Amino acid sequence: MPLTSRLSLFILLSALLALPALRANADDFLPNVDPGKVVVRTIPGYPAIEAEIEGNVEKEWDRGFRQCARYVASINNELRWPVVVVYPDWVAQPPEPKARMLVHLILNEQKDFALPKEKGLAMTDQPQQTVVCYSQYGAFTLENFKKGLAEVQNYMKKNNLVQSGPPRILYFTNPAWIPRWWMLSEIQIPIPNVTNSPSESAPAAQ
Numbered sequence: 001m002p003l004t005s006r007l008s009l010f011i012l013l014s015a016l017l018a019l020p021a022l023r024a025n026a027d028d029f030l031p032n033v034d035p036g037k038v039v040v041r042t043i044p045g046y047p048a049i050e051a052e053i054e055g056n057v058e059k060e061w062d063r064g065f066r067q068c069a070r071y072v073a074s075i076n077n078e079l080r081w082p083v084v085v086v087y088p089d090w091v092a093q094p095p096e097p098k099a100r101m102l103v104h105l106i107l108n109e110q111k112d113f114a115l116p117k118e119k120g121l122a123m124t125d126q127p128q129q130t131v132v133c134y135s136q137y138g139a140f141t142l143e144n145f146k147k148g149l150a151e152v153q154n155y156m157k158k159n160n161l162v163q164s165g166p167p168r169i170l171y172f173t174n175p176a177w178i179p180r181w182w183m184l185s186e187i188q189i190p191i192p193n194v195t196n197s198p199s200e201s202a203p204a205a206q
Contacts, residue, residue, distance in 0.1 A: 029080050029106050032172050032186060033135045038155040042193070045128040048084070048104035051121055057099050057142045061085045064103030071116045072105055080106040082170035082186070091166055097142060129165070131188040132156055139180035145169055148187030156189065165190035 029046065033039045049071050051064035065083055072079055084104040087095050104126065107113065115123060134151040138144045149167055156163065172184040 030082060030170070032082075032170075032184060033133060035135045035137050035184065038132065038134050038151055040130065040132050040191075042128060042130050043188075045126055046104075047107045047123070047125050049107060049116060049121060050124045051103045053101045053103055053120075055098055055101075057095050057097060057101070057145065058140065061101055061103055061140075064101060065105070067118060067121055068103060068105040071118065071121055072107070075113050077107060077113070080108075081174075082106075082172045084168055084170055086166055086168040088166045091163065095142065095145070128193070129190045130193045131190050132161060133170075133186050133188040135184065135186040137182060137184055140169075140171060140183055140185060144185070145187060148185070149189075152187055152189050156191070161191050163189050164192050 030043065033041070049068045051067040053060050053064040055063070061083075064085075069079060084106070086102040086104070087099055088102055089100050104124070113123070132152050132155055134148045134155075136144065136148050148169075152167075155161075167187065167189050170186040170188065172186065173182070
């Protein structure tokens with residue numbers, strides 16, 4: 001098969017494989033927002049298995065994910081997306097290469113799960129939150145996190161919005177089998193719960 005044909009076949013297969021991870025399904029906990037936009041929305045509360053991890057922002061979150069995934073498998077539950085990574089020590093500034101992270105795998109609504117036995121894991125119920133968020137394609141890197149965080153912070157400054165909690169990132173794509181440039185993430189900053197947000201869907205700040 002000619003090189004161009006093989007390349008076209010690879011691109012087609014990659015695109016088909018990527019679709020399930022990038023498309024919002026009816027069973028998704030939280031549909032993603034359109035990439036490239038700043039959006040204010042309310043995130044429902046959720047029960048989660050939480051791993052507290054400290055280390056490289058780009059790599060060590062995966063260690064927390066694997067810890068949580070082992071617990072999810074032990075209770076015969078299903079993995080749910082997105083994966084939520086919270087940076088509890090950063091209220092006003094972006095993380096450095098190393099940080100303390102809280103990795104959340106979202107559980108189903110039933111509450112009768114056995115408590116985790118593995119060290120570093122905890123059960124947590126996260127409250128409903130209003131957030132300003134920015135969704136983007138690209139590798140799960142610190143540089144891309146800072147890029148999205150800057151979009152959110154610029155929007156908040158323009159609209160006089162006050163930060164009420166630490167920033168976090170939502171990973172909508174499984175990085176094990178999706179090309180880096182197709183990975184979808186969403187950066188969020190919590191704000192006080194409000195009934196009328198300044199904009200439910202606004203262009204990204206320039």
